[in-house]
Amino acid sequence: MKILVPVKRVVDYNVKVRVKADQTGVDLANVKMSMNPFDEIAVEEALKLKEAGKATEVVAVSAGPAACQETLRTALAMGADRAILVETDAELQPLAVAKLLKAVVQKESPQLVLAGKQAIDDDANQVGQMLAALLDWAQVTFASKIAADGGKLTVTREIDGGLETVEVALPAVLTADLRLNTPRYATLPNIMKAKKKPLDTLKPADLGVDVAPRLKTLKVAEPPKRKGGVMVKDVAELVAKLKSEAKVI
Amino acid sequence: MSALVIAEHDNARLKPGTSNAVTAAAKMGGDVHVLVAGQGCAGAAAEAAKLAGVSKVLVADAPHYAGALPENLAALVTPLAKGYSHVVAAASAVGKGFMPRVAALLDVAQVSEIVAVESPDTFVRPIYAGNAFATVQSPDAVKVVTVRATGFEEAAATGAAPVEAIAAGPDTGKAKLLGQELTKSARPELVAARRVVSGGRGLGSAENFRLVEALADKLGAAIGASRAAVDSGFVPNDCQVGQTGKIVAPELYIAVGISGAIQHLAGMKDSKVIVAINKDPEAPIFQVADYGLVGDLFQDVPELTAQL
């Protein structure tokens, strides 16, 4: 089984972004960028499947500006076999990314696409599901455990009430949740090796995909601020305040 | 203009979130219809018919809707969607699963997890873990929108809409639900609870988490948790509050032994009153807390439970 793992370059999860004064977006100048954490989990799972002899090749793919090469190199350093960059400076919305990935799937013919459940920048949680729809494949989102057996996958997924187990036949799109695994760190020797692994670059036009954005962002604003609170000295004061001031108990 | 809201339910009852989605749909400007797809779902359909603002309930009752599998839901909703200006669902695990599928099949964008409706084509949604709010406009003929429940009131149960059976869509046979392991609890549902007590890594173990449970029970509250508490196995996954867990906005949120990472704050900072108990005076949770208590939770939490 060949696995395609889409990876996105996003603002690092430790960074608290600031909204630009002109409200056109968030300020990304000099901000640390990393691989989307859910995509790291997806890469790890694909590598685990390969190490367990269930997968033959792991191909990482990213869509975005040239800087996404870094993200792909991270995936290669973790252990992916090769990488594909669909290079564009255009704003990419989830539907466009799903269309690009569909075109890559048609070129590469993987049996499994393992994506992250959501990107922590736009928090859209759409691409995996959209890709599955465009390919007319099964999808299993929010995976916390994957067992591969021949042409079938048994996947445990995190749902609002607990867990559920779903069986799908390949080909399928899976999206990774937090507890699927703990991603490995790339070691220095593997980072060096990754520099020599193949990284192909394509353009959206090569794939015949129109990536023009659909949604128009009219403004990006600061969230409403909470007014400052107070510190209480002990439990008795807390209880008193909750009763007489906040009136919530 | 009219909106189709896809109900989420367990066949007998609606799940929290659906009635908030109805409120959001009503703000989009037209008639509101609700689709209930399930197996033996007359109970849920009757409940949907009572929601204020709903003018019709459509029911697709068939065995292949039992597990709310996204492939089958999308195959049902997509052809129906063409008759509506808006397709709306709660941004729950189910809604997040099938709605993007519907959007892609319609070749339209999805607007995820809106918290406000500015006009029929313009919506506000949090991005970057709620550190920014984007106002986005959709030019698509059908707007596919998921709704964050905390942004909208629940619709009142004062209506009496007609219920109409519709033909089921195809069984795509793409996926099979083997089973569910649902967390059983007599406590209120986390996303709909008026009070929530959440515990973090500071609790140290599943046994110690009983301190949080005792406090929650005294308050009639739901139990929440940070990712660290879930990852450490103190509580099940469905308790996780945050950017990538559940979004809550109760009247009272008590955070115990939780540091207040951006990802956690994203899920609770719209709570009306926030209380934080943490031994570290520098913990970021205190920046959003209305009442902060610096202290050892092993002493303060039992004391608080006793004093209530």
Ligand SMILES: Cc1cc2nc3c(=O)[nH]c(=O)nc-3n(C[C@H](O)[C@H](O)[C@H](O)COP(=O)(O)OP(=O)(O)OC[C@H]3O[C@@H](n4cnc5c(N)ncnc54)[C@H](O)[C@@H]3O)c2cc1C
């Ligand atoms: C992609 C991604 C998604 C994430 N999604 C979420 C999410 O949805 N929700 C979420 O919560 N996190 C999420 N996280 C994790 C988040 O970044 C933090 O790691 C997590 O919230 C920390 O949990 P915590 O506050 O319980 O643990 P810690 O940060 O370790 O804090 C423990 C706190 O307990 C206090 N403490 C310890 N002992 C005591 C005591 N005896 N008495 C009083 N206080 C004590 C400490 O002072 C400390 O402040 C995500 C992370 C990533 C990368």
